[in-house]
Amino acid sequence: EAGVAQSPRYKIIEKRQSVAFWCNPISGHATLYWYQQILGQGPKLLIQFQNNGVVDDSQLPKDRFSAERLKGVDSTLKIQPAKLEDSAVYLCASSQRNSPLHFGNGTRLTVT
Amino acid sequence: GQQLNQSPQSMFIQEGEDVSMNCTSSSIFNTWLWYKQDPGEGPVLLIALYKAGELTSNGRLTAQFGITRKDSFLNISASIPSDVGIYFCAGQFFNTNAGKSTFGDGTTLTVKP
Numbered sequence: 001e002a003g004v005a006q007s008p009r010y011k012i013i014e015k016r017q018s019v020a021f022w023c024n025p026i027s028g029h030a031t032l033y034w035y036q037q038i039l040g041q042g043p044k045l046l047i048q049f050q051n052n053g054v055v056d057d058s059q060l061p062k063d064r065f066s067a068e069r070l071k072g073v074d075s076t077l078k079i080q081p082a083k084l085e086d087s088a089v090y091l092c093a094s095s096q097r098n099s100p101l102h103f104g105n106g107t108r109l110t111v112t
Numbered sequence: 113g114q115q116l117n118q119s120p121q122s123m124f125i126q127e128g129e130d131v132s133m134n135c136t137s138s139s140i141f142n143t144w145l146w147y148k149q150d151p152g153e154g155p156v157l158l159i160a161l162y163k164a165g166e167l168t169s170n171g172r173l174t175a176q177f178g179i180t181r182k183d184s185f186l187n188i189s190a191s192i193p194s195d196v197g198i199y200f201c202a203g204q205f206f207n208t209n210a211g212k213s214t215f216g217d218g219t220t221l222t223v224k225p
Contacts, residue, residue: 004154033212033213035215040217041218042202042215042216042218043200043215044215045212045213045214048212056212091154091155093154100143100145100157100160100204101145101157101202101213102157103147103154103156105152105153
């Protein structure tokens with residue numbers, strides 16, 4: 001079984017620039033999550049999709065972050081404009097209904 | 113929001129020693145999960161616990177779901193160098209849609225050969 005695929009692995013941008021991350025979940029997993037992991041902390045949920053609908057985006061800074069999962073498979077997370085405090089690893093995870101999460105290897109974002 | 117308190121924050125042990133770490137919450141969960149994260153990788157699931165009081169093993173790892181549903185612990189027996197990494201607990205509460213996991217801030221384990 002192929003795992004959760006994420007790209008790019010690393011991204012360095014200047015503050016106020018925009019950036020996008022891509023995620024392809026495990027085949028058949030209806031639920032997709034984006035987590036932000038700041039150095040030294042555990043992952044924090046940004047947004048959760050069930051198929052192509054948003055289940056929970058209460059922790060997503062909507063003034064600068066957006067995410068979509070148009071066809072219920074791949075997903076894109078965008079930040080525009082980026083701030084210094086957005087430097088983190090962005091993890092994508094997927095799961096089947098009521099099952100543990102499977103994570104990708106993340107995208108490490110550095111904002112300078 | 114829900115918060116998980118994970119302790120200890122870090123551990124330095126000798127190869128062959130046993131390790132114990134735990135996680136407590138102010139909220140009730142109906143699933144407890146333990147993950148390990150290696151540098152540059154995403155967290156990998158080690159053990160999942162689905163019932164209060166449940167004790168589950170996976171090789172040298174043993175985890176328990178607390179009776180109150182607000183805590184869990186993970187034990188590693190006879191540690192080896194490849195046990196090095198960050199261990200995260202996560203509580204999951206299922207609703208009619210899907211589970212959402214809340215993570216602790218991790219226990220960093222260092223094993224000295």
